[in-house]
Amino acid sequence: MTAKPKGPERTAPEHRPAALLVTADGAVFAGEAAGAVVPVATGELVFNTAMSGYQEVITDPSYAGQVIAFTSTHIGNYGTNAADDEATAPHCRGVVVCDLTDVPSNWRATEGLEPFLRRHGVPALTGVDTRRLARHVRAAGAVPCAFGTASERELREAAAAATGTDGMDLVSGVTATEATVHPYRGDDGDNVGGGEGRRVVAYDFGVKTTMVQLLTTLGTVTVVPAGTTADEVLALEPDGVFLSNGPGDPAALPGPAAAVADLVGRVPIFGICLGHQILATALGGTTYKLPFGHHGANHPVQRLESGVVEITSQNHNYAVAAGSIPDAETTHVNLNDGVVEGFRSLKAPAFSVQYHPEAAPGPHDARYLFGAFRALMLDHPTRAAGSAGARAR
Amino acid sequence: MPRRDDLHTILVIGSGPIVIGQACEFDYSGTQACRVLAEEGYRVVLANSNPATIMTDPGMADRTYVEPLDPKVLTAIIEKERPDALLPTLGGQTALNLTMELAELGVLERYGVEVIGARPEAIATAEDRDQFKAAMEGIGLEVPRSGFAHSLEEATQIAEEIGYPIMVRPSFILGGKGTGIAEDAAHFGQLAAEGLAASPVSQILVEQSIAGWKEFELEVMRDAADNCVVVCSIENFDPMGVHTGDSITVAPAQTLTDVEYQAMRDDAFACLRKVGVETGGSNVQFAVDPATGRRVIIEMNPRVSRSSALASKATGFPIAKIAARLAVGYLLNEIPNDITQATPASFEPTIDYVVTKVPRWAFEKLPGAEVRLGTRMQSVGEVMAIGRTFCESLQKALRSLEQGRAGLNADPAEGALDEVPTPDLLERLAVPTPDRVFELEAALRRGVDVDEVVARTGIDPWFVRQLVRISDERARLAAAATLDGADFRRAKRLGFSDAQLAYLRATTPADVRADRLAHGVRATFKTVDTCAAEFAAFTPYHYATYEEEDEVRPSERARVIILGSGPNRIGQGIEFDYCCVHASMTLRDAGYETVMVNCNPETVSTDYDTSDRLYFEPLTDEDLANVLDAELAAGGEVVGVIVSLGGQTPLKLAGSLPSELVLGTSPGSIDLAEDRERWNALCAELSIPQPPGGTATTTPEALAVAGRVGYPVLLRPSYVLGGRAMEIVYDDDGVRRVMQSMTTGALAREGGVTATRPVLVDRFLEDATEVDVDAVRDGDGEILIAGVMEHVEEAGVHSGDSACALPPQTLADEVVEMLERHTRSLADSLGVRGLLNVQFAVKEGQVYVLEANPRASRTVPFVAKATGVPLAMVASRVMVGQTLADLRKEGLLAADAVGRVRVLDHVSVKEAVLPFDRFPGVDTLLGPEMRSTGEVMGVDITFGLAFAKSQMAAGTRLPDAGTVFLSLADRDKPAGLEVARAFSALGFSLAATLGTAGYLRAQGLTVGTLVAKVGEEGVASDAVELIAQGRVQLVVNTPRGLGPRADGQHIRAAAVAYKVPCLTTLAAARAAAAGMADARAHPLQVRALQDLHPLAKGAPG
């Protein structure tokens, strides 16, 4: 046997600078540096099991301070496009994948994932045994890590020095600096109407674009910074207040919790993810950190009132302690581990869910919750007759 | 909602014989269903005509009917068993159609049988393309522009409106049968006519062709509370226009943004709800325009399918099992996920690897068939491979095919493409064929750019670029001075086998392996766990890859490794998987931990709970070595490896195993039986007569042997299964032609002719009766003759293609005794420990041995069903050291099973099922090259009745009145007379070709119709016309004289085309006449296996 003549030499993606990822508890993973190549990047290591939607995940502000490892093999296949951004820029600290696609293929693609990451200065690691990594995080919990082209020793030191998210206020780093207004764009087919003139104020703790889009099917939306006080909010005469998702430890956000406590009972409230935890805190509940959180698009959540199971998109490391909230009832539970996924106040027009009904990425099974928010606003008008909220009834 | 307590007895319908488009995936789903329903405490009644299935093991159901899947028969079963419910969604299209018939006949209503899983209305909406289209448009889903036609005129009119290219598809069909794409009016007319004929309701869909769009499938489940989940998304590598069953497919989908994927998911659920599938699994197919993302829905199957078997194996989510639970009332969230144990089944599996399925075709066995893939499915089997990357899984899949390929080229076989000039290569790319993926890589290697390839094939650029990675890497590997650890790791992560590296580096696989291990690059085994490691997995379902962590758990227990049989192919199918599964079941009972290695996603053996450990891996030396290393490292004792139950596949691997690890008959003995010289010597020594013959490696040698033994002679390569490339030749030219073909082409690739693999040249025994004998011998030398099967067709028709009866019907006792005596002495002198199959030909009372196979044979399951002796289980126990005496004590064998197994009160007939209806242009004449895809069994109190049932089960319903058309070879005429008499005695009128008619008239028979052969002029009417006009109900056509046997092909072709039963041997005709006579004397009777063999120990339910 003789070797065949070799084909034309093309530059192959296999040739990237070698790099390592080291966790604070000392595990080492080999890979190749990609995206914005840096000697050392640090953050809290989490894994996400969604098989599509990497762009939405990477641009989700809730990942601020975290390094996202995707368990799905091929990442970057369909590239990126402006429409799928969940924020103007990624806030995550890094991206770890098993196999990064160099040239994307999809009619919607305008830029490859790697150029996208480079443009936004997001360091990445490819060629990693991400399954081993997920198994490690499953056992060790979400751990700080460091990765890059630096030596293993340097990375060890960086990982040891890196902080987790406990007690950290990461919201201030991602929230809007001033209020922005997003006009009503008509409801999505369910023709309830009455959106004209309805006003929703949305707290931005790291809000996702898709949430704002869905809210604008309910009314005109004013997105306000996390630091906005209750009085400032009420001055906008909202028919409802929305509490967005966001990064980090809810216990580290006394300000927002106090503001929400003031709003409870005076205006209908709907919270998602961090917003759910803040509402819980405002109502006297407590939160705790999960071992490695829920990050994926396949979690079964049961809606207790009907028994129906929703396949949900999830991204949280903290959760609300079951039964810790006075005068509230649990409305949704996670069938995998029993974690509280939603509750409503028995005293005030306020409810929230831990998971992501807006999906993006993920299944649309829970989008009905935005309709539920509309219904709540209709049932609890905040303004005298003649105003929009009342007209809508 | 928990289990339904208002149901007690549930009837499950299987899918019948293995045919193209409906293979053993339905044994897998049916077996899971039976298990689940039994666990739930229901009384399960099963109907399936296929004896080579696990689901028809007596232990799998309370009542098992191996009877024809025919409304009449099913009615009799329902009448007898009075089921409360019928579960039709796990037996493929066959069970669905049968259920629809029973509903329409009012049978279900009459006996108050509730259809669970899918209501008849839902089935109708999904299966009738007309209703389906309307329903989908009703909920705002887009479908390709189309219209329905019941006549040629109607069809043409619609076609003109839509414009070409046009796709034609009959309603209520399977595997794309009768469908195709027409570029112009002429081709359209032909397709439309065919389609109208193929559709049981003679209705066709005339549809705008969207060939070239991306094709996707979603496997979805729904429960009674309307909870819906997607189990798996599958993307076709080959675009629309190539049937999914013939496409390379990949899971999960790779090229959809989440926005597109979620929209598709919403559509799939909307479709399920609209069609009204209340519970169970369904398969929804979509096409996506790569340029605009425009999405149309192609079809949905309201049942488990081939794809859901694939999805189950790909994700670890057992669709059929869960579908069965849903059908009896459970909700998804009430069913636990076996693998994680902690979480419920109401979730969507997520996977952290890539799965690739590659089909396997059998064109080489069907001369005359056009080698071109299209919208009708033609593959006979498939392999699945799991890798961390697409490249790895694709290359693993390609080497799993067992077609002499080590991966995506980079092997000796690639040479065939090197001669092809690039322009021709580009031409070929436009035509989908089994070789296209190899041609693709060859083109890319020559520097043809991606866009060019995409333009010609319609394959998504993402996939094409992955192939570029492989060919770039190949170039690097070939060029590198030496390979370091990084090189090996990169190569392995792209799926290169050691054999490919050896080829590129001009060295041997063994050296590559040693070098690679020296660099610390070894296989690691990961786990298929449904959740990408988010939760701990409890089922050891593994695949090999090259990563940093190995997940194989240690074990202290004694383990037996069972090697499976790889992809289904003609000659090696489900029978061998059946044997492997039985080995696993019985050895688990005996306290061993069983380890299964196989790569066929359709099978029961690759169900993660069939064995204690499952390695979903290619069956090659390298991959087996990896498994062995892992198992030896896992601790405990590896008792050995079973290589004799999976057909030729594991046998070919035996050589690479440490001989002390091979269980059962020694590889030496197996070789002895295959090695002509030594085999002849043995037969001579035992004075067992053989047909005179010899071996040859060159044409002159072959001619010499032929001269010595006299024509006709039979030529064939050694070491192949299913009579591959076996030919009967009548003169020197024939010999030259065959020798030529064996030293070139596909066959040469399979090993071809070498000094160690000579061509066998034997005197062909004409008009001899063929007999199969299956026996088992234990370590103490005790032998049990389990079954003696007399073939219906004469020797010369491959044993796998001929019908056979157990017990023998015409053989004299002393002949049977001689057959048994020969079998015993062969078993002893081969030192058999386990199974032995011997094939004999009996001519004028003289017994000749044709071959002996000291391994599981195709007939093992049939013998087990006919006699009640679980032959494969018995053999497996014997292989690990138990004796037949032990097994009698234990009760696995009946106490009286000594010496031979006697069957007195009933006759079982096995009939083969042939794929000719899918391959127009292929001669249906049976010969020594096996071409059947599956088998059925008929059981009754007389041979005639059993034969008639076997025909009915095989889909050729014998007529009870009308005209029989005879066209006989001269030498058949005397015997034909008797048959003709029998038919006219039964009240049939006769038609015959001139010669035959003359003879019959001379003997005083009335021949109503004279038929002309092609070319003959005169009063006589034309044979084909006669058949086309339905003026003939049965055709008996035996090939003429000693010349080339193709004569009369047009008659046989017409019979196939117009679905008129056609018998090509007098023996079969005789049997048919007997069957019809008996059928008139006895009313239809159905019998459960449990009644035939009251004491039989089946597989544990």
Ligand SMILES: Nc1ncnc2c1ncn2[C@@H]1O[C@H](COP(=O)(O)OP(=O)(O)O)[C@@H](O)[C@H]1O
């Ligand atoms: N309109 C069409 N244009 C081109 N190809 C088509 C079209 N519809 C179906 N096909 C091809 O034909 C194959 C078989 O069609 P399908 O509806 O799935 O029938 P089956 O019941 O045999 O699966 C599909 O897998 C697809 O590749």
Ligand SMILES: Nc1ncnc2c1ncn2[C@@H]1O[C@H](COP(=O)(O)OP(=O)(O)O)[C@@H](O)[C@H]1O
């Ligand atoms: N000498 C012979 N005379 C007549 N028929 C033969 C002879 N040898 C083989 N055959 C026919 O060819 C078929 C295939 O031969 P066999 O040796 O059984 O090959 P395989 O290994 O494929 O089963 C047999 O089933 C038998 O019908």
Ligand SMILES: [Mg+2]
């Ligand atoms: Mg289909």
Ligand SMILES: [Mg+2]
């Ligand atoms: Mg044989």
